[in-house]
Amino acid sequence: MSTELEYSATLTGASFMFYEFKQVVSLRLKGFSEQEIRQKVLSENLFxxxxxxxxxxxxxxILRRVEILDETLCQMILEQSLETGRLINLYAIMKTDRxxxxxxxxxxxxxxxxxxxxxxxxxxNLYFTSKSEQDEGVAGWTEQTVTKLKNVIQRIILEAGILKDKKTGELSRILIDDQLKQHLIHIGDIAFVKAMGE
Structure with a gap:
């Protein structure tokens, strides 16, 4: 579970980044180390x-997200539907960002x-207020950081298909592919499946 993670504002620089995530997964499956991936992405401007x-x-x-994936999830990103890949990315964001x-x-x-x-x-707003009451780190964030985080969170759930429309705030239920759901439950991550609304 991600409770051992500190609250952080790193999402402001990362967002959903599915295209980039998929490329890094592909390099990892080809056997590149984290250092080699970093070098390759930067020197060849892969993104x-x-x-x-x-x-x-x-x-x-992105490297942190890919790092927490097992071989099966990496294969699924490249071989399964785009929707499944997006949900694995969503899972990886949840897993690396408390x-x-x-x-x-x-x-x-x-x-x-x-x-x-x-x-x-x-x-x-209520969510961020309650977090700042629970955690002094969050309480110390500037208004600008909090505003940016609110926007990034909305963009992530929009790109994941949970938020239908940013203006209306309409939500929709996502369907998790059964193979993916079973795998996440098998590796002990049922909390993440539930957090996606299953």
């Missing part, structure tokens, strides 16, 4: 970014369980 600062900011998060996992678990899961398909601004 095709115009600004290398964005690349340097997002890459550590703030995001708790948002999924405490806000999204609870809403879907209650058949409440509306994510309002106040839901996100």
């Amino acid at each position: 095709q970014y115009k600004v290398s600062a964005s690349l340097k900011r997002g890459l550590p998060s 703030l995001f996992f708790e948002f999924m678990n405490e806000v999204i899961r609870e809403k879907l369980q209650a058949n409440d398909y509306l994510l309002e601004k106040k839901d996100i």
Whole structure:
């Protein structure tokens, strides 16, 4: 479980980044080490970014996400549907980012369980208020950081297919491929399956 992780604001530089995530997974399966992947991505500008600062900011998060995946999940990303790949990316973000996992678990899961398909601004604001009351690190974040995190969280759940429309806040249930669901349960990560609303 991600409770041993500290709360962090690293998501501000990482977001969903599925295209980049998939490329790094592919390199890992080809046997490249983390150091070689880092070098290759930066020297060949594999993500095709115009600004290398964005690349340097997002890459550590992607490497962390790929690092927690087992061989089966890596294979699934490259061989299964785009939807399955996106959900594995979502899982990897939750697994490496406590703030995001708790948002999924405490806000999204609870809403879907209650058949409440509306994510309002106040839901996100309340979540951040409660976290800043629970944790002095979160309480010390600037308003700008918090605003950016709120936007990134919305963008991630939008790209994952949980948030249908950012303007209306309409949520939708995602269907987790059975093979993926069984694998996550098998490796002891049922909490993450539940956090996705299953």
